[in-house]
Amino acid sequence: MAVDEALLKAAIDRNECVLRLYRWSEATVSLGYFQKTEAETTSPELTRLPWVRRLSGGGAILHHHELTYSCVVPAFHELVRSHQDLYECVHTRIITLLRKLDIPARMRGTACDQQQPFLCFGREDPRDLTLKNRKILGSAQRRRRGAILQHGSLLLKCSQHAPQHPGLWDLCGCWKLEQHLTQAFAAEVGSLLGEQAVHSTLTDEDRRCAEVLQHQRYATLEWKKVET
Numbered sequence: 001m002a003v004d005e006a007l008l009k010a011a012i013d014r015n016e017c018v019l020r021l022y023r024w025s026e027a028t029v030s031l032g033y034f035q036k037t038e039a040e041t042t043s044p045e046l047t048r049l050p051w052v053r054r055l056s057g058g059g060a061i062l063h064h065h066e067l068t069y070s071c072v073v074p075a076f077h078e079l080v081r082s083h084q085d086l087y088e089c090v091h092t093r094i095i096t097l098l099r100k101l102d103i104p105a106r107m108r109g110t111a112c113d114q115q116q117p118f119l120c121f122g123r124e125d126p127r128d129l130t131l132k133n134r135k136i137l138g139s140a141q142r143r144r145r146g147a148i149l150q151h152g153s154l155l156l157k158c159s160q161h162a163p164q165h166p167g168l169w170d171l172c173g174c175w176k177l178e179q180h181l182t183q184a185f186a187a188e189v190g191s192l193l194g195e196q197a198v199h200s201t202l203t204d205e206d207r208r209c210a211e212v213l214q215h216q217r218y219a220t221l222e223w224k225k226v227e228t
Helices: 002-014 083-100 168-172 175-193 204-216
Strands: 017-022 028-031 051-053 061-063 066-073 129-131 134-144 147-155
Touching: 002 017, 002 066, 002 134, 002 147, 002 204, 017 175, 061 066, 066 083, 066 175, 083 129, 083 134, 083 147, 083 175, 129 168, 134 168
Parallel strands: 028 051
Antiparallel strands: 017 066, 028 061, 066 147, 129 134, 134 147
């Protein structure tokens, strides 16, 4: 989470577009920026896991058997004219790459009015990606000084901590494609960002920024109360 915020700063300071893909070393719950810190769930499985707060909004995500992406887009980029543009363009590219892998994902299109469950994958948004009417990807954003950070989570497989939410491999039995998915994701979504996209490791400046953020903010769930 600290690295993603450091990349958002880079988008502001250096006008850089960046796509980042990563996995989690252990099952972790990330709270949306505006969510309360209380455990708003009856599942003891979730309360026992590590928790972190992310910069983007939305519901909590159980990061376990999934691929997390973040992309940052500076204020000058055509995709920031409307926050909806970035959602829809990124999700459309993901649909394209999944269909190349014979996975018939689609955008939800309509959503039911309902209470907002604790977990993101229990919520509905018209821009969600679904497979067999089950949500497999959702995204959330944070805008700062015109630049946008967009987070998203592609659910690969259900977790024993939240078995009610199946992933790609549960729904279509295509686990052998996992090794190709990350590379295809990077190529398809990275091309959307255009020639300005950065395809490199973090700079020393970015690493120092992330280290400071990690200790000053992300070490506690309450960091947003003292955000500057």
